[in-house]
Amino acid sequence: MISKPDMLHEPCPVFAPLGKKIQALLVWPKIPDSFWTFSGMLELLPEKAVMPPLGLITLAALCPAEWTLRLIDEAVEDLTDDDLLWADLVMVGGMIVQQAGLQEVLARARRLGRRTIVGGPYASGEPARMLAIADHVVVGEPDEVFLEIARDLEEGSARRLYEITDKPDVTKTPLPRFDLLRLECYASMSIQFSRGCPFQCEFCDIIILYGRKPRTKLPQQMLAELDKLLSLGWKKQVFIVDDNFIGNHARALELCVELEKWQQARGHPVTFYTEASMDLARKSALIDAMVKANFFHVFLGIESPSEESLREVKKFQNLAIDPVSCIELLHRSGLWITGGFIVGFDSDTEAIFEQQIRFIERTAIPWALLNSLHAMPGTALHDRMQKEGRLLESKLSSGDATPPNFRTVLDPAVLLRGLGKTVASIYEPRRFYERAWRSLQNWQTKKCQRPAQQPTAVEILIILARSIWHQGLRSSYRKAYWKFFLKILGRYGLNRPKIWLAATIMISGHHFIPYVEEVAKKIELEVLKIQPAPELIATWVGNEGRGPRGWDPPMEKVRSQAQGVPVHTDKSK
Numbered sequence: 001m002i003s004k005p006d007m008l009h010e011p012c013p014v015f016a017p018l019g020k021k022i023q024a025l026l027v028w029p030k031i032p033d034s035f036w037t038f039s040g041m042l043e044l045l046p047e048k049a050v051m052p053p054l055g056l057i058t059l060a061a062l063c064p065a066e067w068t069l070r071l072i073d074e075a076v077e078d079l080t081d082d083d084l085l086w087a088d089l090v091m092v093g094g095m096i097v098q099q100a101g102l103q104e105v106l107a108r109a110r111r112l113g114r115r116t117i118v119g120g121p122y123a124s125g126e127p128a129r130m131l132a133i134a135d136h137v138v139v140g141e142p143d144e145v146f147l148e149i150a151r152d153l154e155e156g157s158a159r160r161l162y163e164i165t166d167k168p169d170v171t172k173t174p175l176p177r178f179d180l181l182r183l184e185c186y187a188s189m190s191i192q193f194s195r196g197c198p199f200q201c202e203f204c205d206i207i208i209l210y211g212r213k214p215r216t217k218l219p220q221q222m223l224a225e226l227d228k229l230l231s232l233g234w235k236k237q238v239f240i241v242d243d244n245f246i247g248n249h250a251r252a253l254e255l256c257v258e259l260e261k262w263q264q265a266r267g268h269p270v271t272f273y274t275e276a277s278m279d280l281a282r283k284s285a286l287i288d289a290m291v292k293a294n295f296f297h298v299f300l301g302i303e304s305p306s307e308e309s310l311r312e313v314k315k316f317q318n319l320a321i322d323p324v325s326c327i328e329l330l331h332r333s334g335l336w337i338t339g340g341f342i343v344g345f346d347s348d349t350e351a352i353f354e355q356q357i358r359f360i361e362r363t364a365i366p367w368a369l370l371n372s373l374h375a376m377p378g379t380a381l382h383d384r385m386q387k388e389g390r391l392l393e394s395k396l397s398s399g400d401a402t403p404p405n406f407r408t409v410l411d412p413a414v415l416l417r418g419l420g421k422t423v424a425s426i427y428e429p430r431r432f433y434e435r436a437w438r439s440l441q442n443w444q445t446k447k448c449q450r451p452a453q454q455p456t457a458v459e460i461l462i463i464l465a466r467s468i469w470h471q472g473l474r475s476s477y478r479k480a481y482w483k484f485f486l487k488i489l490g491r492y493g494l495n496r497p498k499i500w501l502a503a504t505i506m507i508s509g510h511h512f513i514p515y516v517e518e519v520a521k522k523i524e525l526e527v528l529k530i531q532p533a534p535e536l537i538a539t540w541v542g543n544e545g546r547g548p549r550g551w552d553p554p555m556e557k558v559r560s561q562a563q564g565v566p567v568h569t570d571k572s573k
């Protein structure tokens with residue numbers, strides 16, 4: 001359902017009809033580099049981006065057949081003025097970290113007199129910001145109503161804001177327009193099985209954007225998507241993008257059984273990976289079915305080894321099972337584990353950084369993605385921070401080094417520096433490769449697991465030559481690299497799944513290791529902004545005692561910091 005009209009929802013007479021044969025340009029703005037973008041690793045590979053913008057190609061499938069569509073993913077190609085001038089309508093989507101890119105694309109389109117419409121997770125979370133810079137804003141999932149919106153655009157009756165309150169039935173969502181992508185530019189392809197998650201983690205906006213009742217596609221829809229990809233020549237990794245693939249575990253199990261048959265009938269053309277909640281470890285039949293369907297790795301929302309912090313943010317599913325044995329069990333059962341970690345919960349003390357490092361080392365998770373907590377718009381955490389008067393003006397978020405958008409209990413400088421030290425420790429080359437080695441030993445591959453079609457011999461040689469040149473000869477961490485290289489060759493040279501994954505982890509060092517230095521620099525810059533220089537103190541007086549960033553440090557604390565006296569926040573206050 002599209003919500004009831006108010007001022008903004010009224011038809012807006014200033015918009016001319018665009019006619020039946022709209023030329024629409026879909027644009028996915030560049031994502032700033034982060035741990036997630038694997039940008040350094042991509043320098044060694046023939047591909048230009050890790051994954052495609054699935055939201056936009058899903059939207060493309062919802063557009064009327066009479067429209068002519070083109071897609072520009074800025075991770076893969078530049079957006080030119082000619083591209084924008086070609087379009088009657090510029091359709092932009094993106095995440096919160098793409099704010100700068102979204103603004104730039106929309107401003108360029110507006111300067112060139114193009115009509116713009118924006119949607120996707122960021123626009124859904126903060127429509128007011130988008131309304132200032134786009135002609136039309138869509139909040140929510142337009143799967144069942146986009147034809148109505150399209151008709152409004154064609155006929156000149158389009159509203160400024162469409163708020164879609166009902167969660168669509170995804171069994172009716174059409175097959176994404178994979179044909180609009182330059183497939184050769186991506187290292188992995190994306191498909192979606194479910195939207196929504198049954199849990200209630202306080203910081204999570206998935207349950208706000210997509211609801212708490214997981215909605216799943218039918219197995220035959222998924223198989224049709226995979227068949228389409230195969231017909232387009234795709235034989236590499238496939239990411240099932242669900243934030244919690246096992247939100248409805250009975251349906252996930254049904255799907256995996258069908259995926260196994262599909263793989264067997266076609267000679268295992270793809271490998272899968274996905275994201276899931278920790279309770280996966282308690283579902284042995286599902287784990288088994290995933291392994292048989294050729295899942296290789298799973299990203300778990302581990303967040304924190306601190307039980308107090310998990311309880312604070314209502315991540316109860318992680319408390320119901322010992323996380324260390326859970327990861328060991330998944331490794332033993334055939335699923336290689338990556339994980340997300342967060343620091344900056346109210347219950348976190350300065351000990352959290354060491355605890356995170358110990359946990360990540362003990363469980364041997366090479367790809368551990370660590371961030372500080374952020375209060376995403378619309379979440380329960382955001383509401384709480386607002387009620388407690390702790391919310392700060394949100395600033396452009398660049399990713400890993402962005403300070404939290406609320407006043408943290410832990411001193412913000414301590415938090416940021418702790419975050420920096422933690423990532424520096426876990427991606428210290430020797431530790432990183434040693435953890436990678438242990439993870440490969442822990443990961444017990446099964447006979448049914450097969451890597452997707454290998455690159456050709458020539459492609460392998462090119463990747464290897466680049467890796468040896470950049471990592472083995474020119475990098476500062478070449479000793480750790482060669483040690484890992486020789487060990488995996490000696491031990492797993494004949495184990496195809498392991499050698500494939502080991503090679504992937506090996507070249508991922510070219511992303512993580514140098515990227516950590518970037519993060520450290522960014523963090524120091526952020527810390528400088530929050531640690532007041534003595535000469536600035538005078539200008540703060542009269543600002544209700546608040547620091548320029550609004551951290552609201554009491555003046556005596558600010559002064560003592562400026563004099564170099566370490567300050568610790570007392571959580572009881």
Ligand code: B12
Pocket residue numbers: 031032033034035036037051052053054055056058059091092093094095096097117118119120121122125138140141142143190192204205206209241242243371376398399400
């Ligand atoms: C894949 C993915 C990524 C990929 C993106 C690569 C790519 N090219 O897509 C990578 C791994 C890079 C990534 C990174 C991050 N991600 Co991410 N990611 C996802 C994920 C898992 C899937 C996205 C997807 O394909 N969805 C499927 C499509 C079909 O859904 P959709 O995009 O919502 O599209 C629908 C509607 O929104 C709408 N729509 C979409 N676009 C448009 C455009 C128009 C014009 C219209 C009308 C409608 C419309 O139509 C679609 C059909 O209904 C989502 C979670 C999720 N379940 O969606 C998170 C998600 C998008 N990511 C998120 C976040 C927070 C991040 C990170 C910041 C994580 C972090 N902590 O560091 C990082 C960014 C790092 C950085 N650079 O700083 C948040 C975004 C929150 C927000 N409000 O913006 C999400 C929602 C997950 C979450 N809650 O944590 N991510």
Ligand code: SF4
Pocket residue numbers: 197198199200201204205206207243244277301
């Ligand atoms: S388990 Fe993951 S997707 Fe589900 S509510 Fe928690 S953080 Fe969100």
